Amino acid sequence: MSQVFGVVGSASVDIYAISRFFSPQKNQNQIVLDHGSQLWLDDSVQEPSGAGLLSAMVFARQGLETHLVTKTGVDVFSEIIDHVAQKESISINSSHQSNKHHTDTTIHLASDGQDQTNLHFTGSFSSLSKADCRELPAVLEWLHIATLPADKSVLLDLLKIAKASHAKVSINPRFVDSISAKLLMKTLKQCSLVVISIDEARILTGEHLEIEDLAQSLNLAGIDHIAVYDPNAGAVAIENGKIYTTDQTKQSHQHDNTGAEVVFAAGYSCEYAKNSDVTLALTFGIAQAQSVQMVAGARSAILQKPALEPISVDEDFLTEDIV
Amino acid sequence: MKDRIDILAIGDVVTDAFIELLPAEAEINEDKARHPLLCMTYGSKIPFKDAIIINGVGNAANAAVATAALGLNTAYMADIGDDRVGEDILQALHKHGVSTEFINSHAGYKSNYHYVLWYGADRTILIKHENYSYKWPEIRDYQKPSWIYLSSIGESGGVIHTQLVKYLEDNPDTKLSFQPGTFQIREGTKKLQELYSKTTIFTANKEEFQQILESESTDEKTLITKMHQLGPETVLLTDGPKGAFASDGNQVVFMPPYPDPKPPLDRTGAGDSYASTFTAAIADGLSLAEALSWAGINSMSVVQKIGAQAGLLSKKEITDWLKKAPSSYVAKVI
Numbered sequence: 308m309s310q311v312f313g314v315v316g317s318a319s320v321d322i323y324a325i326s327r328f329f330s331p332q333k334n335q336n337q338i339v340l341d342h343g344s345q346l347w348l349d350d351s352v353q354e355p356s357g358a359g360l361l362s363a364m365v366f367a368r369q370g371l372e373t374h375l376v377t378k379t380g381v382d383v384f385s386e387i388i389d390h391v392a393q394k395e396s397i398s399i400n401s402s403h404q405s406n407k408h409h410t411d412t413t414i415h416l417a418s419d420g421q422d423q424t425n426l427h428f429t430g431s432f433s434s435l436s437k438a439d440c441r442e443l444p445a446v447l448e449w450l451h452i453a454t455l456p457a458d459k460s461v462l463l464d465l466l467k468i469a470k471a472s473h474a475k476v477s478i479n480p481r482f483v484d485s486i487s488a489k490l491l492m493k494t495l496k497q498c499s500l501v502v503i504s505i506d507e508a509r510i511l512t513g514e515h516l517e518i519e520d521l522a523q524s525l526n527l528a529g530i531d532h533i534a535v536y537d538p539n540a541g542a543v544a545i546e547n548g549k550i551y552t553t554d555q556t557k558q559s560h561q562h563d564n565t566g567a568e569v570v571f572a573a574g575y576s577c578e579y580a581k582n583s584d585v586t587l588a589l590t591f592g593i594a595q596a597q598s599v600q601m602v603a604g605a606r607s608a609i610l611q612k613p614a615l616e617p618i619s620v621d622e623d624f625l626t627e628d629i630v
Numbered sequence: 631m632k633d634r635i636d637i638l639a640i641g642d643v644v645t646d647a648f649i650e651l652l653p654a655e656a657e658i659n660e661d662k663a664r665h666p667l668l669c670m671t672y673g674s675k676i677p678f679k680d681a682i683i684i685n686g687v688g689n690a691a692n693a694a695v696a697t698a699a700l701g702l703n704t705a706y707m708a709d710i711g712d713d714r715v716g717e718d719i720l721q722a723l724h725k726h727g728v729s730t731e732f733i734n735s736h737a738g739y740k741s742n743y744h745y746v747l748w749y750g751a752d753r754t755i756l757i758k759h760e761n762y763s764y765k766w767p768e769i770r771d772y773q774k775p776s777w778i779y780l781s782s783i784g785e786s787g788g789v790i791h792t793q794l795v796k797y798l799e800d801n802p803d804t805k806l807s808f809q810p811g812t813f814q815i816r817e818g819t820k821k822l823q824e825l826y827s828k829t830t831i832f833t834a835n836k837e838e839f840q841q842i843l844e845s846e847s848t849d850e851k852t853l854i855t856k857m858h859q860l861g862p863e864t865v866l867l868t869d870g871p872k873g874a875f876a877s878d879g880n881q882v883v884f885m886p887p888y889p890d891p892k893p894p895l896d897r898t899g900a901g902d903s904y905a906s907t908f909t910a911a912i913a914d915g916l917s918l919a920e921a922l923s924w925a926g927i928n929s930m931s932v933v934q935k936i937g938a939q940a941g942l943l944s945k946k947e948i949t950d951w952l953k954k955a956p957s958s959y960v961a962k963v964i
Binding site: 331336344346348350383409425 | 645647649651658659665666667668669670671672673674675676677678679680681682683714715718743745747749752753754755756757758812897
């Protein structure tokens, strides 16, 4: 029987709306639009996204049997997501469509070479229920939680489901301030692996520490296997008392950090799930993250299995220390 | 469509995604001319409440649905992509009783999709249209429309204007009602001279009149007279909540707005419903004053609902509203 990998997280559509009108007004930090008017865009692109969908793609593109549990609306955007999932050989819970909400959407109001103003809707994934999670396969090798469910009892239920099927759990906590720190820490301690960004780790710990100190702080708090990622610098992982660090490779030209944290977490978890090797997991996670940083929009840059093979690791790129 | 077409609407069809902004996440300021400006913090992440999708809209589509609701045999000519959005558009139009026989589906193209930033009762519409290669359809003799209703069409829609002028020359008993969209307004009157000369009913709002005529005049009568000189027999000038003026070249009639039963929810489609209802009433043989009274009621009803079509009324519903109209809702010759 083949191993099944489960991913729980949001699936959404990013809309990139490009216009000079989305630049800030002179000496202001606002975009100002003529209300009641029609504004012709220079370009408009729809791109499937969402932490759950992108993470599932990281697993699926490694040839792993991947099942995504998510929640969308009953609309064109949901159909786009279904189409991508089918193309990537990702199976989705049959209950994912609900007519209570529109599919989660982010509209990026962008002008060339500028920051974006993002309008976002997350009501769809927020309605994820325990019943949706029960559609995870009964036999599960690994469960990756890419987006924290809004309903905390759903999160706890996911851990129960994983335990019942003897699956290991990785989690990428984001928007950590949306959940009580006590409950979140209790949950994280029950996971096999926690992958978190430097910004979220600082919020969670309440301390403005450097990356290695954050990893150690969370490790001391009871998270046995922790990886902290900084999109501008690299990552630090601690497992069984050993500290592993990586830097970003020097040739990387960062274009857009969108999705880098999500694919690092999924890449790290995926590789660790396969090989239980932190060094390989860091290499794979960083490779995935750097790939998506070099293009606008994460989906197209997620690496396929053969693409990783030529990647070599510099001697001073990866270091391993014992705490 | 097996019978003669009462109205053939022509113009781009789109799907509108209404993005409902939260009150705390944006603000309305005014420019020097007291025009509302939607302001949002640059570079921020702004949550929105929900997205409501409305398929098969646009100036001409709204007009087609309005005239179908009024009981006219309505067909619609537009262009869509061969995608799910296009399928949903066709389904929505069928549901409203509009014939889609003249809608072209373009393989490999996307259907037009607008994002409507909805804040308060007003909205800012983000638009990107596909560059379809427009083609005039084959209209059989028995289908020959009594009226053609032309409205907003994309930048590459010039071929339709040329073909339409030819069709009107070949079929002089078909009348044209013209409610120009953005690109048609930008084209100016010289480039579309023949179209204006063949127009029976012309409709635009006051600002559009000024733009089309390159006039700074704020006097409605002056603007209407200038428009008549370009060819239209009947001219309708709408002025938002202030009311509307209609002229047949002999007299100008003013109609105040029908009082809103509740504060307007969304002003999308108010102008479309006014223009198309006015056309339908004239096509039905009503006078300028009667046509204005119909148009004001349908427009009032539309702004009470979300989107341009949900509030459109049948002929009976309009006459019911007319019966209970306040004494102030009466047309005046000026």
